[in-house]
Amino acid sequence: MTELPQPPNQPPTPSGYGHLPGPPQQGYGFPPQGENPYAQQPAYPPQPPTVPQQVAAPGGPGSGPGAAPKKKTVLLIAASVASVLVLGGVGYVAFSGDDKDPKPVAQEPTDAKPSASPSVDKGDGNGNGKGSEIPTDLNEGRKPGEDKALWLKTAKMEGPGAGIPAKGLWVVGDTVVKTVDKSVIGYGVSDGNEKWKIDLRTEICGLTGQTSPDGRTVMVVKNADGSSCNQMKLIDLKTGKEGWTKELVMEGPFNAADSTRVTLSGDTFALAWTGGQSAHRLSTGDKLFSDAGPEGCKPMTYAAGNNKMIAVALCLDADRTIEIQDADPNTGKKTWSYRLPKGYQVNAVYSVSPTVIDAGNRDTKERAILVLDEKGQKRNTLSGEGNFLVNCGGYGSSEGLQYCGNSVVDADTAYLASGDKSTGSEIVAFDLGTGKVKWRAKAGDKKALIPLDAANGQLTAYRASPVGEPGEIVSFPADGGAPKTLLKLPSGTSARIESSFLTSQSAAYADGRFFLSTTRLLGENKDEKLLMAFGK
Numbered sequence: 001m002t003e004l005p006q007p008p009n010q011p012p013t014p015s016g017y018g019h020l021p022g023p024p025q026q027g028y029g030f031p032p033q034g035e036n037p038y039a040q041q042p043a044y045p046p047q048p049p050t051v052p053q054q055v056a057a058p059g060g061p062g063s064g065p066g067a068a069p070k071k072k073t074v075l076l077i078a079a080s081v082a083s084v085l086v087l088g089g090v091g092y093v094a095f096s097g098d099d100k101d102p103k104p105v106a107q108e109p110t111d112a113k114p115s116a117s118p119s120v121d122k123g124d125g126n127g128n129g130k131g132s133e134i135p136t137d138l139n140e141g142r143k144p145g146e147d148k149a150l151w152l153k154t155a156k157m158e159g160p161g162a163g164i165p166a167k168g169l170w171v172v173g174d175t176v177v178k179t180v181d182k183s184v185i186g187y188g189v190s191d192g193n194e195k196w197k198i199d200l201r202t203e204i205c206g207l208t209g210q211t212s213p214d215g216r217t218v219m220v221v222k223n224a225d226g227s228s229c230n231q232m233k234l235i236d237l238k239t240g241k242e243g244w245t246k247e248l249v250m251e252g253p254f255n256a257a258d259s260t261r262v263t264l265s266g267d268t269f270a271l272a273w274t275g276g277q278s279a280h281r282l283s284t285g286d287k288l289f290s291d292a293g294p295e296g297c298k299p300m301t302y303a304a305g306n307n308k309m310i311a312v313a314l315c316l317d318a319d320r321t322i323e324i325q326d327a328d329p330n331t332g333k334k335t336w337s338y339r340l341p342k343g344y345q346v347n348a349v350y351s352v353s354p355t356v357i358d359a360g361n362r363d364t365k366e367r368a369i370l371v372l373d374e375k376g377q378k379r380n381t382l383s384g385e386g387n388f389l390v391n392c393g394g395y396g397s398s399e400g401l402q403y404c405g406n407s408v409v410d411a412d413t414a415y416l417a418s419g420d421k422s423t424g425s426e427i428v429a430f431d432l433g434t435g436k437v438k439w440r441a442k443a444g445d446k447k448a449l450i451p452l453d454a455a456n457g458q459l460t461a462y463r464a465s466p467v468g469e470p471g472e473i474v475s476f477p478a479d480g481g482a483p484k485t486l487l488k489l490p491s492g493t494s495a496r497i498e499s500s501f502l503t504s505q506s507a508a509y510a511d512g513r514f515f516l517s518t519t520r521l522l523g524e525n526k527d528e529k530l531l532m533a534f535g536k
Helices: 493-501
Strands: 073-077 082-087 090-095 148-158 169-172 175-180 183-188 194-199 204-206 216-222 229-236 241-247 261-265 268-273 276-281 287-289 297-305 308-315 322-327 337-339 344-351 355-361 367-372 378-381 407-409 413-420 424-431 437-442 448-455 458-464 472-476 484-488 505-510 513-518 524-535
Touching (some): 148 175, 261 308, 276 297, 308 344, 344 407, 424 458, 448 505, 458 505, 493 524
Parallel strands (some): 261 297
Antiparallel strands (some): 175 183, 183 194, 367 378, 448 458, 458 472
């Protein structure tokens, strides 16, 4: 790849642009010129106590690396690739997960029991979750020195051919939380027993993996007649209680939307939908600001984390350039901006603070991963060989630019997954100060390495094995030396079930426990694997 073109009104670009093979994803900010330049489908982010990513079973169909963000890490495993849709001459930037979720047949999920007493038929755990293939002994075949499968939850629902969404996954204290269709369910992390359940009674059309420090988050659901995604709800994931509910007044060219993107940081959460966006107070739901950008550059969506927010804005110049702006969480006002070169769009926001942006040009196929400093000046670009895939939008219809399952970022290092099922997988650590590679770690034959969390120079990752073999949770030291095994997942029945999750999964590692979860149920009125926990 060539040197990143000089953006307008920006200081000179440092030399040494890196080679990051692979065409850029269809990202944020590529509307064809039309009568409504603001009609953009926003996108979304990574950071809080629980965050998602995507993985496919290595060595098997659809295999490849995937990964997730920070803290009590949740990793979403179902690749979300951006695509540009042109509707009636108006440009919309959308993501693959933005398709409408078909309405499932109204039927409550069954409450599966922990592994000691599952209320389902016996099986060998080697299926894809379609039927009653749930074994009674999860640890049958476990070898000496391996850790345990703690419990397995199943669900029995009936829905349309496209299945039933089960996207959300959070770990908050002693509770792991899942969304299943129109419900939010909290399970005990140690035994899998249901602690609480909230029936939202209508489709969940917007959510985020982020939470406040005390475990609260925001979800957006459809209104009573299902015509718009405009009902905001505060949910306490620790207690399983609903807080306030308020209607989202959608400003802009459209007053209704099928999905809404959510991001939060501190006491502010931001929403984005087709043609509009606004920010609100988490504690009350009250509106703080909307369309706060200066004339000529309109924020299309926000990304948040580490108590900071940035906006991705579309500028109404002749070239329809894209601008990255910081945003005050209370007012939306910017103190700095960085204009991308002509033709470049934002593929992903790997981190808000520090700011790490994946940008690409869909026409020239050029791509750059930019590191910006606290004043919005370009610090450098990452430089290293590898097949670095963009895998954003952990929750599909709710996220776009964040929750990129192939990456995590800490204060001074970006960890990106590279490779595919034919070449193997590795994690490449980049120094944010220099843009150069610090170290590389190979996954091993037919295995995949998925970054889960990074802090204080330590990287935690999930090393997934070929189908039917157990994976493990490992920790890499700051220098990228030999990893330490944190959890060695069990062989036998457990490993076969583990593999069955990897085609449509989110995952989380928190407090010594590893959770695997499906993101969609088939909805064939049979027991399906929903959520599995591993530990000591």
